[in-house]
Amino acid sequence: MxxxxxxxxxxxxxxxxxxxxxxxxxDFIQSGTGLVLALFMWGHMFFVSTILISNDAMWTxxxxxxxxxxFGKSYPIMVSFVVATVITLLVVHAFLAVRKFPINYRQFTxxxxxxxxxxxxxxxxxxxxxxxxxxxxxxxxxHVYIMLTHPELIGPFESGDRVWTGHYWPLYILLLLxxxxxxxxxxxxxxxxxxxxxxxxxxxxxxxxxxxxxxLTVFFLALGFATLAAYVKIGIAHAPDYGKPYVxxxxxxxxxGVNK
Amino acid sequence: xxxxNSKIIPIAKAGNGGxxxxxxxxQLKISVLRYNPQEPSQPPRMQTYPLEEADGMTLFIAxxxxxxxxxxxxxxxxxxxxxxxxxxAMVINGRPTLACRTLTKSLGAEFTLAPLPFFELIGxxxxxxxxxxxxxxxxxxxxxxxxxxxxxLRRAEQKMDPDLADKIYELDRCVECGCCxxxxxxxxxxxxxxxxxxxxxxxxFRLDPRDARTDDDYYEVIGDDDGVFGCMSLLACHDxxxxxxxxxxxxxxxxxxxxxxxxx
Numbered sequence: 001m002x003x004x005x006x007x008x009x010x011x012x013x014x015x016x017x018x019x020x021x022x023x024x025x026x027d028f029i030q031s032g033t034g035l036v037l038a039l040f041m042w043g044h045m046f047f048v049s050t051i052l053i054s055n056d057a058m059w060t061x062x063x064x065x066x067x068x069x070x071f072g073k074s075y076p077i078m079v080s081f082v083v084a085t086v087i088t089l090l091v092v093h094a095f096l097a098v099r100k101f102p103i104n105y106r107q108f109t110x111x112x113x114x115x116x117x118x119x120x121x122x123x124x125x126x127x128x129x130x131x132x133x134x135x136x137x138x139x140x141x142x143h144v145y146i147m148l149t150h151p152e153l154i155g156p157f158e159s160g161d162r163v164w165t166g167h168y169w170p171l172y173i174l175l176l177l178x179x180x181x182x183x184x185x186x187x188x189x190x191x192x193x194x195x196x197x198x199x200x201x202x203x204x205x206x207x208x209x210x211x212x213x214x215x216l217t218v219f220f221l222a223l224g225f226a227t228l229a230a231y232v233k234i235g236i237a238h239a240p241d242y243g244k245p246y247v248x249x250x251x252x253x254x255x256x257g258v259n260k
Numbered sequence: 261x262x263x264x265n266s267k268i269i270p271i272a273k274a275g276n277g278g279x280x281x282x283x284x285x286x287q288l289k290i291s292v293l294r295y296n297p298q299e300p301s302q303p304p305r306m307q308t309y310p311l312e313e314a315d316g317m318t319l320f321i322a323x324x325x326x327x328x329x330x331x332x333x334x335x336x337x338x339x340x341x342x343x344x345x346x347x348x349a350m351v352i353n354g355r356p357t358l359a360c361r362t363l364t365k366s367l368g369a370e371f372t373l374a375p376l377p378f379f380e381l382i383g384x385x386x387x388x389x390x391x392x393x394x395x396x397x398x399x400x401x402x403x404x405x406x407x408x409x410x411x412x413l414r415r416a417e418q419k420m421d422p423d424l425a426d427k428i429y430e431l432d433r434c435v436e437c438g439c440c441x442x443x444x445x446x447x448x449x450x451x452x453x454x455x456x457x458x459x460x461x462x463x464x465f466r467l468d469p470r471d472a473r474t475d476d477d478y479y480e481v482i483g484d485d486d487g488v489f490g491c492m493s494l495l496a497c498h499d500x501x502x503x504x505x506x507x508x509x510x511x512x513x514x515x516x517x518x519x520x521x522x523x524x
Contacts, residue, residue, distance in 0.1 A: 019483045024522025027489040027515070099485065100492055105450040114377070114448045117354045123445050123494045193493035195512030202509055206495075 001020045033093035040185040049227040056248050062159035081152035125185045132182035157246040164235020165242045176224040184217035278396040286313045286369045291372035296383040319359035335365040336385035346437030350385045356439035360501040378443040389438040402461045410491050431464035433503050440497035456497035456507045463510040
């Protein structure tokens with residue numbers, strides 16, 4: 001037997017007495033998850049790009065997040081917890097953001113025609129934000145899954161092997177483009193949506209935000225492609241020894257517990 | 261005075277006759293999207309009108325000249341000619357704006373005119389914005405809800421802080437031309453979206469100390485995806501507003517206030 005509340009909701013009369021507060025919460029959560037994910041991606045990019053400094057630098061960062069320098073032993077499961085959190089954020093963010101997508105052919109053609117007619121930058125940027133967001137459903141999934149299930153396969157050689165011999169590099173090209181475009185546009189939109197940094201002259205602030213947004217996108221794309229190229233190079237060189245983990249020269253004499 | 265005018269005036273003063281006086285004027289080619297919903301057998305089409313530009317010519321002048329001298333069947337709306345009534349909003353080169361405030365010299369020699377999308381099309385460049393605006397206003401309760409239901413009209417009006425009055429007046433400058441709604445990608449996809457004009461209306465009455473409504477009351481009318489949470493912050497509304505209303509700031513402000521009620 002349905003409760004009276006379920007029946008009222010089923011008939012579509014739930015919001016008549018007092019409008020639900022959930023739309024407000026969902027709007028906030030959509031922005032909040034987007035902000036956390038975008039900031040995470042910036043941090044992530046800086047961490048993986050340590051490979052441009054040296055193999056040892058990247059190894060040190062990896063082991064730091066595995067708790068090696070705190071516990072004297074690596075716990076890759078710690079990375080899995082972070083990945084699980086990121087996956088949760090991704091799912092929540094995607095679930096909420098998809099509400100804004102054009103949901104049928106009529107809406108898509110209307111928006112697309114409107115965008116072409118208007119030639120308005122922020123409208124066009126939203127289209128790309130939605131498009132790259134949609135792409136991320138698919139191109140982010142394999143990466144986060146392998147990181148969740150095989151967190152120990154992060155390291156100069158391990159990542160290089162995955163990128164090259166594991167054939168992840170085409171996926172990472174798409175992932176990099178989608179993430180940086182989506183995240184950059186998203187952060188800009190968050191700033192204007194909530195009127196952050198508005199100051200006395202919101203128009204000037206918006207212009208500066210847009211310039212900053214493009215500068216950051218170009219910077220992270222350049223950094224990302226350079227990083228990916230570095231892993232490709234390492235992966236090609238390491239292909240004959242595929243699967244062998246990286247051990248810094250200083251630890252090669254006493255590697256106990258490092259990669260376990 | 262612009263360079264273009266400074267070239268024209270000496271020729272006119274020289275008395276070179278009609279041809280000489282107009283020699284510096286451009287020949288405009290105005291392409292208008294023609295369609296009459298009452299005649300669906302005639303599909304939408306572009307019709308180009310040649311017109312000689314005149315000094316200080318606005319699109320109001322240009323369209324009236326076309327209708328008087330070339331095509332009496334051309335439909336468009338104007339009332340005030342001064343950017344106050346909001347009747348003449350149309351899509352000029354792809355962007356919604358007011359025709360009466362658009363000088364032809366600000367455009368190229370060839371440009372396009374089309375009716376505002378989103379609103380009911382009457383014919384050619386004429387749309388029924390009033391019908392939608394009335395519905396929006398009724399939906400939002402877009403009028404002053406007096407704290408005193410039966411005020412004593414013989415009593416002097418309550419004083420208001422000048423700064424607050426200025427802030428209210430700033431938002432009251434909206435002429436409901438419909439440009440913000442026509443420029444809004446969200447409204448184009450979702451017909452029930454209240455649009456920047458509606459959110460601006462809420463922001464205006466929210467400021468008014470004579471209005472009895474609280475944020476909870478406003479949440480009841482804009483606290484969903486057809487209201488403020490439907491806004492995707494594309495900001496075309498802000499960018500095309502012919503009255504330069506601070507729509508981005510106001511929508512963000514209303515959003516923050518409504519979101520804060522989410523946990524109340």
